[in-house]
Amino acid sequence: MTARVHEPSFSELYTPKLVTVLKEGYGLDKLRADILAGLTVAIVALPLSMAIAIASGVTPDRGLYTSIVGGFVVSVLGGSRFQIGGPAGAFIVLVAAAVQQHGVDGLLLATFMAGIILALIGALRLGTFIKYIPYPVTVGFTSGIAVIIFASQIKELLGLTFKDGEPGPFVEKVEALATALPSFSLSATAVAVFAIGLIVVIRRLRPHWPAFLIATVTAAVLVWLAGIPVETLGTRFGGIPRSLPAPHLPTLSLDKVIELLPTAIAFALLGGIESLLSAVVADSMSGRRHRSNIELVAQGIANMASALFGGICVTGTIARTATNVRAGARGPVSGILHSLFVLAFMLLAAPLASYIPLAALAAVLAVVCWNMFELHQFATLVRASRGDAVVVTVTFLVVVFRDLTEGILIGFALGCLLFLHRMAEAVEIETLRPVVEEDLSDAGSDQDPLPYEAGLASNPDVVAYRISGAFFFGAAATVAAALDDIGEHPKTTIIDFSGVPIIDSTAAATIHGLVRKAAGRGGTVQIVGARPAVLRVLLSHGVRPPQVRFRARLALPRDAASD
Numbered sequence: 001m002t003a004r005v006h007e008p009s010f011s012e013l014y015t016p017k018l019v020t021v022l023k024e025g026y027g028l029d030k031l032r033a034d035i036l037a038g039l040t041v042a043i044v045a046l047p048l049s050m051a052i053a054i055a056s057g058v059t060p061d062r063g064l065y066t067s068i069v070g071g072f073v074v075s076v077l078g079g080s081r082f083q084i085g086g087p088a089g090a091f092i093v094l095v096a097a098a099v100q101q102h103g104v105d106g107l108l109l110a111t112f113m114a115g116i117i118l119a120l121i122g123a124l125r126l127g128t129f130i131k132y133i134p135y136p137v138t139v140g141f142t143s144g145i146a147v148i149i150f151a152s153q154i155k156e157l158l159g160l161t162f163k164d165g166e167p168g169p170f171v172e173k174v175e176a177l178a179t180a181l182p183s184f185s186l187s188a189t190a191v192a193v194f195a196i197g198l199i200v201v202i203r204r205l206r207p208h209w210p211a212f213l214i215a216t217v218t219a220a221v222l223v224w225l226a227g228i229p230v231e232t233l234g235t236r237f238g239g240i241p242r243s244l245p246a247p248h249l250p251t252l253s254l255d256k257v258i259e260l261l262p263t264a265i266a267f268a269l270l271g272g273i274e275s276l277l278s279a280v281v282a283d284s285m286s287g288r289r290h291r292s293n294i295e296l297v298a299q300g301i302a303n304m305a306s307a308l309f310g311g312i313c314v315t316g317t318i319a320r321t322a323t324n325v326r327a328g329a330r331g332p333v334s335g336i337l338h339s340l341f342v343l344a345f346m347l348l349a350a351p352l353a354s355y356i357p358l359a360a361l362a363a364v365l366a367v368v369c370w371n372m373f374e375l376h377q378f379a380t381l382v383r384a385s386r387g388d389a390v391v392v393t394v395t396f397l398v399v400v401f402r403d404l405t406e407g408i409l410i411g412f413a414l415g416c417l418l419f420l421h422r423m424a425e426a427v428e429i430e431t432l433r434p435v436v437e438e439d440l441s442d443a444g445s446d447q448d449p450l451p452y453e454a455g456l457a458s459n460p461d462v463v464a465y466r467i468s469g470a471f472f473f474g475a476a477a478t479v480a481a482a483l484d485d486i487g488e489h490p491k492t493t494i495i496d497f498s499g500v501p502i503i504d505s506t507a508a509a510t511i512h513g514l515v516r517k518a519a520g521r522g523g524t525v526q527i528v529g530a531r532p533a534v535l536r537v538l539l540s541h542g543v544r545p546p547q548v549r550f551r552a553r554l555a556l557p558r559d560a561a562s563d
């Protein structure tokens with residue numbers, strides 16, 4: 001008996017997790033837990049949001065706008081209980097390139113367009129396909145991004161100055177860094193080393209303490225008290241504003257939309273991948289399950305809202321989401337409160353942010369890069385198999401030396417080819433001679449009333465093959481060669497499809513070709529045990545009676561020959 005699988009309704013798929021949590025019952029105990037978790041995440045998000053914005057080529061306040069507006073929308077409308085939305089390190093490379101090519105207005109428009117694309121992907125239930133990105137590709141591009149971000153922070157870590165500005169491409173950036181080494185600042189380097197050391201010590205001795213915020217605040221206090229000559233948020237950006245800007249639409253024009261479409265698509269794809277990866281991490285930590293399509297819709301709306309308020313790209317942030325789970329969050333309320341806490345900081349403590357040294361924020365990002373570069377996973381994949389090693393290495397190199405989007409596409413293509421190769425190798429075809437059914441009594445039965453005849457067991461007029469595995473274009477050539485290599489042409493060819501779960505049009509065309517050849521020499525073909533889905537594909541490609549006969553199970557040789 002086949003169990004019926006419940007098909008979720010539209011409302012079940014697109015109900016925000018906040019609604020689900022509130023329906024389950026939400027009391028003071030859960031609220032207290034979410035307040036503590038939201039405060040913990042906000043403390044982590046404060047320095048990160050500003051650091052990511054600065055590394056992306058925009059002012060630090062835009063990172064705070066992203067955490068406040070984008071994070072709020074993601075938690076209110078999203079499909080994960082614990083997802084924390086905001087600016088992510090993975091976007092630094094793309095956002096910085098967009099700012100250099102199109103300016104801040106172009107970045108905001110591309111972010112708004114990416115939000116529309118993400119919302120459409122979720123509404124059309126395409127979120128499932130984003131999950132098909134192979135693991136070696138995610139490790140390769142994440143590690144590549146980490147290298148690029150770290151390279152972009154060397155300037156602040158060492159206090160370097162560039163005569164002609166900092167180039168974007170990795171190779172040119174490294175060359176420019178080498179040229180600028182004589183401008184090395186001992187003060188900035190000392191602050192950066194102090195901040196990194198403090199983060200490492202706190203994480204080892206007090207892993208639950210907010211290491212990023214403590215290191216940033218401590219460095220700011222030391223710089224202020226000792227009068228250390230380093231650049232701060234105040235000296236470079238004039239501090240941060242004490243309020244949210246009024247929402248406004250980015251400047252729209254058809255030419256600009258067409259020009260920014262590739263950037264918007266890149267933002268949307270990376271945002272979808274990052275947000276679903278983050279939701280999966282939260283699921284694995286909490287034992288819960290997210291709703292991928294409504295999560296993408298929420299991410300899309302969050303990006304549109306962020307662009308309206310002058311923020312940058314929003315996505316699910318793995319580190320902050322994991323912190324949220326570890327802090328004991330009970331639902332999306334913690335994410336909402338995290339955004340409100342960041343807003344409160346901006347409203348009440350904005351003047352203090354002017355004293356934060358840029359070297360300390362660069363130190364925070366340097367530690368983030370170390371965590372992003374998944375060294376253990378990278379090494380494991382390199383050792384696991386030659387195919388995985390090629391995919392992760394090529395993806396990493398293309399991301400670093402060419403382009404992030406190209407790295408994802410090339411890595412995905414290589415991953416697909418590797419999968420197809422492995423699937424093709426898993427397909428087997430074997431000759432069945434003699435063809436027999438399951439054991440029967442020697443006394444005979446109604447199905448087999450005649451006694452066994454040895455001569456019929458090796459009937460040269462009947463040849464049978466069994467195909468096992470997914471029969472698709474990758475294996476079609478191998479199977480076709482085996483079927484053609486019959487030697488003497490039999491009167492009856494039997495193909496056992498009982499071990500074939502799926503078949504594609506190329507494989508069906510291969511079988512159709514065999515049927516035509518058999519009919520041309522006066523032979524017949526029998527297909528045995530084909531599943532309904534496989535049978536439909538065969539019939540749609542012309543593999544049908546009277547040229548071929550379908551059977552539910554194998555027949556004895558003498559029965560087959562007599563048909």
